[in-house]
Amino acid sequence: MAKNILVILLLILTGLTPHAQPKATHDVYLFGYFKGGGTDGLHLAYSYDGLKWETLKNDSSFLQPAVAKDKLMRDPCIMKGADGLYHMVWTVSWNDKGIGYASSPDLVHWSEQQFLPVMAHEPQARNCWAPEINYDAGSKTYIIYWATTITGRFPLVDTTAEAKYNHRLYYVTTKDFKTYSQAQLLYEPGYNVIDATIVSDKKQFVMFFKDETRTPVQKNIKLAYANKLTGPYNKPEKAITGNYWAEGPTAIQIKGKWIVYFDRYRDHRYGALTSDDLKTWTDISDQLSLPQGIRHGTVFKVTATDFNKLIASI
Template sequence: MIKLKFLLLLLLPALWSCTTSRQAAASEEEEVYLFSYFKGNGDGLHLAYSNDGYNWQALKNDSIFLRPTAGKDKLMRDPCIIRGGDGKFHMVWTVSWNERGIGYASSTDLLNWSEQQYVPVMEHEPGARNTWAPEITYDDKTGEYLIYWATTITGLYPETQSSEESAYNHRMYYVTTKDFKTYSDTRLLYEPGFNVIDATIVKDNNRFVMFLKDETREPPLKNLKVAFADNLTGPYSAAGPPITGNYWAEGPTTLKLGNTWTVYFDKYRDKAMGAVQSEDLQNWTDISEKISFPKGMRHGSIFKVTKSEFEKLQ
C-alpha cells in the first residue's frame, strides 16, 4: 500500500502536466476566422477563411453556400453573420436596392439554413427608399439582438441633402429582438449630422465601438470613422476623424488580434479590399498591401468558428 501511494505521488505531476497541456491545447484551439461576403450585385453567401487575419482564401472554390430567396428582388448583399447567445449563427443581408425590409436566416453549421425571412423593418414608413447593409450585434447583458441598417427617408435632414447619387441621404435605424420572431418598433440609432451608412458595432470592455462610413458626396468624403457609446443602443458620440486614406471605402468589419484592432473594408472604386490597424482606436496604419482576399470579393463580416466546425465546411 505504501509503495502504491508513493508511485501515485510520483505520477501525479506528470498526469497533471498532461491534463493541463490538453486543456491548454483545447482552449487555444483552434479557432478559425471566417469572412462572409458576396460577389457581383448580390449573388449569394460566400465564405473565406484565415488563420492569421491577413491571408484569406475562399471556401469550396468560391461557390455559393446560400442562394437568396427573400424579398422581391432576391439579392444577397452585405451578408452579416454572428454567433448568437443560443450558439446558432444568425445572418441578415440586403435583399434589394429599394425594398423596405431585410433578409434573415439562421443555421447551426453554416451549411443548412432555416427558411429565409423578409423582415419588413421600414414598411411602416412610406417615405423610406431603401434598407441597406443590415448588421447584428448581440448584447449579452440583455440577451437581445440589435439589428441596424441605413435608410433614406425622403425629406428628412435637408441640411445634408445632395442631388448626387440619386439624392440618397441616410441615417442609421434599428430594431431589437430576442427570438427573431417578434421585433421592437423601428427607432433612430445614429444621426451624426451627415449622410451615414455601413455601421458595424462591437463591444470593447464596457463600451461599444461603432465603425461607420461617412457617405457625404459634396465634397466627396467616402471614408470610415469611429464613434463610441456606453450602451449598445447609444447615444453614440460624434464621429471621429477618418481612419481610412485617399480612396473611397465602405463596408467595414473588424477583428481584434491581441491588442491590435484590424478594420477590413471594400475599396469599391478600386475593386479591392483594404485594411487599417490600430492599438488605441485613434492612430491608424494602412496595411492594405499586407492582406490578400479572393478575387472579386465584396464586403461582409468576420466571425469565428471552431476547428471542428471549419473542417465540416471543407
C-alpha cells in the same frame, strides 16, 4: 502514371486527398461576403491570421437568395448567437422596406429565409441597406441595424448625393427572431451615413461607419463611441481611411490588435488598417490576400470545432 494513381489510392484509403484542408487546432476567422451583384448568394473564406484568406467550397455559394422581389443577398452579416446558432442578415434589394434573415447550426444547412419588413411602417422609406447584427448579453437581446433614407425626414445637406439618398442608421431588437420592436433611430450625425458595424472594446461600444458625403467629398470610414449598444453614440472622430473612397467596414480583434477591413471600391481592391488602441492606425493593405471579386461582408471568429465541422460538411 501508375505511380501517381497508386499515391492517390493510398491517400483515399487513409482518408486524405492531395488538397485536403487540415483540421484546425485553434480559432479560425471567416469572411462572409457577396460577389458581383449579389444574385448567387453567400460566399465564405477562411483565415488563420486575418491576412491570408482562402475561399471555401471553391468560392461557390453556400446559400442562394430566395426572398423579396429582387432576390439579392448583398452585404451579408453573420454572428454566432447565445443559442448556438449562426444568425445572418443581408440586403435583399436596392429599394425595399425590409431585409433578409436566416439561421444555421453549421453555416451549411440554413433555415427558411425570412423577409423582415423593418421599415414597412414608414411610407417614405426608400431602402434598407447593409444590415448588421449584434448581441447584448446583459439584456439577452439581439440588435439589427441598417441604413435607410426616409424622404424629407432630415435636411439634405449634400445636394449632390447620389439619387438624393440621405441615409441615417436605424435598428430593431429581438430576443427570439419571431417578434421585433419597431424601428428606432440609431445614429444621426447630421449627414448621410451608411455601412455601420459595431464592436465591443472593454466597457464601450465602437461604431465604424461610412460618411457618405459627396460634396465636400468624404466617402471615408469614421468612428463613434457609446456606453450602450443602442447608443447614444457621440460625434464622430476624424476619418481613419486615406485619400480614396472606402465603404463596407468590418472589424475584429486578433491577438490584441484591431483590424478593420474595407472596400476601396473605386480602386477595385480591399484595404485594411490595424491599431492597438483604436486611435492610431497603420495601413496593412499590402499584407492582405483576399479572394478575387470579394465585396462587402463581415469577418467573424469561429471555434476550431465549428470550423472542422464546416469543412467536413462541404
